[in-house]
Amino acid sequence: MRFSGFTCVKILSASLIFLFSSCNVAKRLPADDKLYKGADIQIENGGFFSNFGLKGELSDAVQPEPNRRILGIIPFRLWLYQIAGDSVPEKGLRHWLKEKVGEPPVIYNDAFPERSGNNIRNYLFNHGYFDSDVDVDVLSKKHSVSLQFNVKPNEAYTIREYFYPEVRDSLTFYIQQSREEALIESGETYNLDELSNERNRINDFLKNNGFYAFSPEYLIFRVDSNVLDKKLKVYLEVKSDIPETAFTIYRVNDVFVYPDFVLGGDTQHCDTTQIRSYSFITCNPNIRPVSISRALLLEKGDIYSLSDYNATLNKIMGLGMFKFANIEFTSLMPDTALLNAGVYLTQVIPRSFRAELQAVSKSNDFVGPGLNLSYTDRNFFRGAEMFSFSMFSGLETQFSGRQSGLFSYEIRLESEMLIPRFIVPFVNANNFLSRQYTAHTNIRAAFGFADRVNYFTNRSVNLSYGYTWRETPAKSHDFTLINIDYSNLGKIFPLFDSLLSADELVRQSFQDRFIFSLIYNSC
Structure with missing residues (x-):
């Protein structure tokens, strides 16, 4: 009897599937344990393409992930893990199969449905699908368990208008100045991540204009919703209980540079060299201070800028002479708007x-x-x-x-x-x-x-x-x-x-x- 090449492939594939299926990995588990086989998400309402994209995003919220399967059928890595045995030597083939290639079984836990359900609800809420219904069915068999989540998302809310705080002081003035680069626009779907990004963007803008002590936690969003048309009004506000330093525009005062800084080292007996407005404190003067000064963008009298801070670190590390660089700012006095900067540099072996x-x-x-x-x-x-x-x-x-x-x-x-x-x-x-x-x-x-x-x-x-x-x-x-x-x-x-x-x-x-x-x- 002769077989064509295609027939041989089919026979071989069927044999492999039969082989691995017959070796039921779930039966090898302890009597009280069941193998978790994953979750399926069913979405009601909406069109096919919108549901397809949402389903993929919600799938990422389901935890944990089940054991990986070849062709969605064969848990090959789990099978290798189990055939290696319970007690394996510290090296050899069985150790390699169990520790390097194999994958331990994902055992079902009664907390899985609630945890994944909460993750799905949080994702829907954070992306504008308010008041959505999420139910879960636990499909239990003799040796395994799978979950099915039934999701009924409401229509996503969109942003009608985005309001900045009124100008009352220098802080709110600069917040208003930043609105040209706003990340939130009318007509967009509500997205909590975008609100967080917008808050961080404003924080960076303020820090580039001297507000050294400001924090993104000082900004909050208030949202008013209209249930009838699914529209939102988003109000950006400054918290009322933030410290006075958050309203202060700081300037750079003295800049002290330690080109050969060693943690715990003695700097009292080092030499001080003045280059422009920078004070270089060196114990082992093996690098000319003027070479480092070209990389410093923090000038005395300048308004504090986060961009200048980051650029100074980038330029210093670009010299190729230092393995660590750190800049620390200290307020001169509580009632002044001046910052002293300490630039601490640790050299590489030259x-x-x-x-x-x-x-x-x-x-x-x-x-x-x-x-x-x-x-x-x-x-x-x-x-x-x-x-x-x-x-x-x-x-x-x-x-x-x-x-x-x-x-x-x-x-x-x-x-x-x-x-x-x-x-x-x-x-x-x-x-x-x-x-x-x-x-x-x-x-x-x-x-x-x-x-x-x-x-x-x-x-x-x-x-x-x-x-x-x-x-x-x-x-x-x-x-x-x-x-x-x-x-x-x-x-x-x-x-x-x-x-x-x-x-x-x-x-x-x-x-x-x-x-x-x-x-x-x-x-």
Whole structure:
């Protein structure tokens, strides 16, 4: 008897389903336990597409999730967990099956229906479906339990109008000024998450305008509803019992910078250096204060700004010299609107050396050892300039093939200097860049030498000068203003010369090259 390929697949699939189904995982549970097989959500009212989207969102509110199943039928991971046994060794196949691949059974608990039902009700209420009905049916079998939620959502409420508080003081004045970027608009469906986002947005706006002591918890929303047309009026209000400091517009006073801060360290015997309005307190002056001052956006007399605070941290970390950075503000006196700032910086280990021994194997049967050495100094000129130097040396020989016994060796040298600012003649380009991030000037030089014994020698040089900067957290730019590539075929032996003469393509690929280019990349 012969079977077609398709018939074999069907027989195999049916056999697998029968195999795993016959091994009823629920029967392996203790007598008082039942396997939780998940929940189904049935939505009444509304159209198919609206219900389909709502059903998917409500499914995320149902907890816990049941054991995963292949094709929605076979709890394969649970089956592996159970066949591994109850007592498994600390290593081996059974340990791997139970601890790494297998999945323990999700046992039904009487609290599941109420907990998931409350999650569904909360989701509906927070998204404008007020007074919705949610019922649950517990479908219990001998060894398993599943749930079915029956949801009757009312029509979702939408926002008719959104009102800001009247201007009574400087705080409410700035709240009014922020309304152009409001996240809540008339006609939108009520969404509690959007109200929370709106409150945080206003808080950030206020903090960027000096309200250092303000908190989003000081804002509340009052909602008036109309049952007949399902419309809402949303009123933004400021709590009446907030502290007086929340109404204060703060300014930056003195800024103290600790470039070599160590937790618990003694700063009483350190030196103080004044750069502009910044006081640098250093115990081990290994980095020039002026290099750090370029990253500081907190100027004495400026209105406190959360954006400047975050940008200062970003620019400091962009120097590449510090592994931790923290800024703490302290009020000068309770009755003043001045803040002293302490900038605490913990340095990385500035110098590192690395050596790697490699074994090289290529598709053309060349094999041999290689040595890779690299050195990095993150504070080369004591201004957070990062200098790196690497050297690779390799020796290769061919053990098989027509050219068995052929040797070649190469050496590559590469150095790079990363300077944490733009260096442009006659122009202060740093004024045109984002204040949020540190821009860099890149200077690179590379040299390579290769010797294919009894064939040829080759030299290559690369020189480049360019800039890298970040525009947003997700967008960066890399502009190489000058990029020079030079390659020169040095000594040519007679055997290789005959190969060049016989093949024009090979000869052209080994011609001397001098390429000058500009390169720009954005990602």
